[in-house]
Amino acid sequence: MVFKVSATDFEQQEALKYRPGQRVELNARPGVVDIIAEYDPMMVPPIWLVNDPKPRYPEELTLLVKPMMGVEWLRPAARRKVRFSAPSCVLAR
DSSP: OOOOOOHHHHHHHHHHHTOTTOEEEESSSTTOEEEEEEEOTTSSSOEEETTEEEEEOGGGEEEOOOOOSOSGGGSOOOOOOOOOOOOHHHHTO
């Protein structure tokens, strides 16, 4: 079975991959992390970074995994031990 991928499908997939806010690392300068400001498929190169005045091609960048905003919500909440105190009338007897 042969699948044909149209140019628009490729552009849509690339736009999802290189969406604004995504953290990237420049291949030419390892350790330099930047954020994608805009992806415009009508521009060549299509990717604009926040702290870089020069637009970039996808081949020049390495996508970085965004850390989750805290996985603490996955863990069940610890149950609190509730202490019931006996009424004062019971203790007085």
